[in-house]
Structures are given as structure tokens and as C-alpha cells.
């Protein structure tokens with residue numbers, strides 16, 4: 001039900017923009033649903049010799065700007081509506097960032113923590129076996145997403161090579177370095193978020209040393225955001241994970257927390273001198289300059305939107321603010337940067353990996369970060385300019401720019 005709402009929300013968001021852009025009915029019809037959605041079974045033999053059938057999806061939303069691009073997630077809550085929604089968001093994100101890609105997304109209904117490594121490998125290979133004719137470096141290019149990683153991409157691309165007989169390294173991104181994976185891909189989303197933070201600081205004349213930040217989520221995205229923001233001189237006063245977080249009024253030592261998390265697996269036991277434990281609810285309601293949402297969707301809803309005290313919000317997770325909460329935040333003059341702009345560092349880096357894999361010309365991490373900064377800064381400027389010109393918020397401006405580009409290219 002929740003996922004159905006997620007898709008309907010995405011569709012409604014698109015229809016509102018389509019109306020504002022006066023798009024023709026046939027273009028609206030094409031864009032309001034994915035061009036293709038593939039549903040399939042993945043049977044595997046488990047370690048105890050029994051057969052088990054899993055269900056997989058691939059949603060190919062639109063390819064007007066280029067091959068479909070988007071991750072594959074392994075999660076028990078994956079559904080057709082979820083992949084449909086996420087593939088549509090990928091179309092807008094790629095368009096906004098001027099990437100030559102359309103939008104795709106896939107997934108398998110599974111809790112990967114319940115599988116052995118051998119079973120996980122069979123499942124990953126099974127996914128590719130089921131849909132490989134619909135994949136390819138110029139057709140549809142998957143990448144990691146929730147609970148999938150470079151190892152899973154390695155199994156998948158290896159299966160793809162076997163089935164097609166083609167060693168096409170650009171058919172997947174987020175791969176290990178020895179398969180033309182990109183240096184800096186892991187950190188790219190968090191790094192990109194800090195590029196946006198710096199643009200925000202420039203725009204609103206914030207002094208990093210005096211700017212306090214709270215970050216919800218300390219996984220790949222949140223921890224890299226924290227690391228790069230602290231390197232830029234910002235004061236991170238709180239970070240959290242699913243089971244609580246840490247707070248220190250005059251600034252946490254992020255490197256120590258990263259080291260502790262690496263050693264122990266979770267940050268809630270990384271409390272040091274003068275640090276205090278903090279709940280997720282308390283973190284969201286802290287009186288900080290910037291609140292970074294880097295965990296899950298719907299964490300700010302109409303239930304807590306009135307209690308948010310941050311002046312700026314950066315959405316690093318997908319959909320962390322519900323549409324009704326957004327209205328409340330806007331009325332309260334809280335300025336937020338939407339997910340399709342601020343968390344786009346990952347797909348931009350995937351684009352660099354795709355080029356690197358095609359050209360067989362290895363990029364240095366420095367080059368990745370420099371090019372990433374250029375692309376995100378340019379998109380931020382375009383969005384900000386339009387939002388000022390039309391007196392609309394950044395989300396609406398982002399959607400207008402991205403939907404318009406896709407619609408024009410369909411024409």
C-alpha cells in the first residue's frame with residue numbers, strides 16, 4: 001500500500017509539472033508509466049538442496065535521453081510499484097544532471113541477510129539470466145542500490161559476459177576496480193551532497209566554521225557526507241543510525257566515529273568524552289543550521305514538520321520529506337534541496353564509470369571529484385536560477401527543468 005502511494009505520489013508530482021509545462025496528452029501518456037516493466041521468477045537451489053523461487057522486477061521508465069540507468073535492490077519490501085516509482089525518479093535525475101541516460105530500476109523481493117554467500121551469488125546470476133536480452137551498455141545499465149554492492153555487480157556482469165559472449169564492461173556500473181569500476185564511486189553520493197552544501201553556503205553566505213549540521217543516517221551516504229563536510233570545516237554536532245545517535249554541542253570527531261563504526265559495526269557505542277546519546281526524533285528536531293536526511297524515506301511528515309528547527313535541509317535519501325510536510329516546511333521558510341539534485345552524485349559517478357569502461361581509460365579519483373563538482377554545481381545554478389525567476393521552490397524548479405528536457409527529446 002505504502003509503495004503504491006509512493007508511485008502515485010511520483011506520478012502526481014509529474015502530472016502537476018506536465019500541466020504547468022502544457023505537455024501534449026501523448027507525451028503525458030508515455031511518461032506517466034514506465035515504457036516496460038519486466039516481472040520474473042528466479043528459481044535457485046538453496047544450500048540444503050531444495051528449490052526456492054524468488055521474484056524480480058526491472059522497470060524501464062523512459063529512454064528518450066539514452067539507455068535506461070538505475071540500481072538493483074535486494075529487499076523484502078521491493079514491489080512493482082516501488083521499482084516503477086524509483087525508475088521514474090531516475091529519468092528525472094539523469095535529465096536534470098544532463099546525463100545521456102534514461103531511468104530504470106530493479107529489484108528482488110528478498111532479505112539478503114537470510115542467504116548464504118553461495119545463495120546470494122546464484123540469485124544475482126539468476127536475475128541476469130532472466131532478463132539479459134533487455135540489458136546492455138546501450139540498452140539498460142544496472143548499478144548497486146539498497147543491499148547490493150560491487151561483489152554482486154561482479155557476479156552479474158560475469159553472468160552477462162557468459163550469456164552474451166560479449167565482454168562489455170560498460171553494461172554495469174558500481175563494479176570492482178579490476179572490472180573497470182571507478183575510483184571514488186563509493187564516496188560519490190556523499191561527496192556530491194557536500195558540493196551542494198558548499199553551493200548553499202555560497203548562496204546564503206554561511207561561514208562553514210559557524211555552520212552546525214545534524215545528519216540522520218551514517219551509512220554509505222551519511223558517513224561520506226559527514227567526512228567531506230568536516231574536511232571543509234563544517235561543525236557536525238549530531239549523527240544517527242537506525243538505533244540512535246551521538247550528539248556533541250561543539251562538534252563531533254567524524255574520523256573517530258568512522259573508525260569506531262568500522263571496528264564495532266554501529267555508531268551508538270562510539271560515544272566518547274562529552275558526547276551524548278540522542279534519539280532520531282531528537283536529532284531531527286535539533287536547532288541546527290543544516291539538517292541532512294541520509295537514511296530512509298518519509299522521516300519528515302506532517303506529524304513532525306512543525307517541530308523542525310533547521311534553517312536548511314539537504315535531502316540525501318530518496319523521498320525523506322512527504323509532500324504535505326513539504327508545504328509546512330515551506331510556509332515556515334525552511335529551505336530544502338530536493339533528492340533528485342542533492343543525491344545525484346552516485347549516478348553522475350556511474351556515468352563516469354560507464355565512459356571509463358567504454359574507453360578503457362582509467363580515471364583518477366581527483367578527476368572524478370573535480371568533474372562531479374562541476375556537474376552538480378552547474379545543475380544547482382540552473383535550478384536555483386529558475387526557482388528565483390519563477391518564485392518556486394527548488395523541487396518544482398528541478399522537475400520543470402528535467403521533465404521539460406525529456407519531453408522535448410521525445411518530440
Ligand code: NAD
Nearest residue numbers: 189217218219220221222241242294295316317318343346
Ligand atoms: P546504507 O544502508 O549504507 O545506510 C543507511 C543508514 O540509515 C544507516 O546508518 C542506517 O542505520 C540508517 N537508518 C536506517 N533506517 C533508519 C531509520 N528508520 N531511522 C534512522 N536511520 C536509519 O544506505 P545508503 O547507501 O547510505 O543510502 C541512504 C539513503 O540514500 C537511501 O535512501 C538511498 O536510497 C539514498 N541514496 C543512496 C545512494 C548511494 O549511492 N548509496 C544514491 C542516491 C540515494
